[in-house]
Amino acid sequence: MNKDEIPAWILSLDNEDIEFIRKFVLSSGSLKQIAKGYGVSYPTVRIRLDRIIQKIEMNVDLEKEPLISYVKQLAIENRINLDDAKNIIEKYKSERMNNNE
Structure with missing residues (x-):
């Protein structure tokens, strides 16, 4: 995939969000495992994921x-x-x- 083919929703995320998503995928979607890795509580990780979801949804809505x-x-x-x-x-x-x- 070249840079022109990268979806706009990915480009709208900052590096920390992309790293979080990478960890999420590598942990098979286990928020408990991610929380342990970051040294924070499950609700903290859930809030972070919800914010990333909102960013993605907002970008998809903008495309329309x-x-x-x-x-x-x-x-x-x-x-x-x-x-x-x-x-x-x-x-x-x-x-x-x-x-x-």
Whole structure:
């Protein structure tokens, strides 16, 4: 998979979130095992997972927004170049995510 194929929801996560997901997968989804590894309680780990889930859901919802669809359509029709489309979408997502925190 090259960088252009990485889903937007993954790119919206910070390094700590991605590391948490990596540990989650390697522990076969055992939040108890992750809690033990981090030296925190199960509820603390559950809260962290819930926050990551919210970030992913928010990003997926943003992909459905009319402005993002419109910018993508402009790029498909070669009315704007792909790099400009990506920059517009990322700026919009960043602003929306910052306003929702």
